[in-house]
Amino acid sequence: MKNDNQPIQTNFSQVVDDIKQIIDSGRNAAYVAVDATMIATYWHIGRRIVEEEQDGQERAQYGKELIKTLAKELTHAYGNGYSQRYLAYFRKFYLTMPDLAILQTRLQNLKWSHILTTLRVEDETARRWYRRANPSRRKRKY
Numbered sequence: 001m002k003n004d005n006q007p008i009q010t011n012f013s014q015v016v017d018d019i020k021q022i023i024d025s026g027r028n029a030a031y032v033a034v035d036a037t038m039i040a041t042y043w044h045i046g047r048r049i050v051e052e053e054q055d056g057q058e059r060a061q062y063g064k065e066l067i068k069t070l071a072k073e074l075t076h077a078y079g080n081g082y083s084q085r086y087l088a089y090f091r092k093f094y095l096t097m098p099d100l101a102i103l104q105t106r107l108q109n110l111k112w113s114h115i116l117t118t119l120r121v122e123d124e125t126a127r128r129w130y131r132r133a134n135p136s137r138r139k140r141k142y
Helices: 006-051 062-079 085-098 100-106 112-119 126-130
Strands: none
Touching: 006 062, 006 085, 006 112, 062 085, 085 100, 085 112
16 A cells, blocks of 8 residues: 655655754854854943043052942843953953954954953963864854
């Protein structure tokens, strides 16, 4: 006896596989866009902090108070992620990479966690090596 459902089942499996691939591709594109937007946001926050510290020139005490006060306000408004420590990292991020255009072309494949790791490294040569050798240049799988 001939099974007429066989071609339909095979075709349906292909449709499901195609749709899964479309969903995965869309998700990956969304993750990349979110990462890029997050990184740009943190860079802009860092720039604004540095600008407020009198045109990029460090004034240690004022900077500490500014970051402390900002952390309190931003944590109240937006929750975790804007602590004194993170605001200090955003500031250091801007000071380390003050040109947004260069940042977007050279570090376009980095996630914030990779950038944060480099900011924790004091040796500039080691930081540059890490950015070049970063694992996020490989295909992301979410």
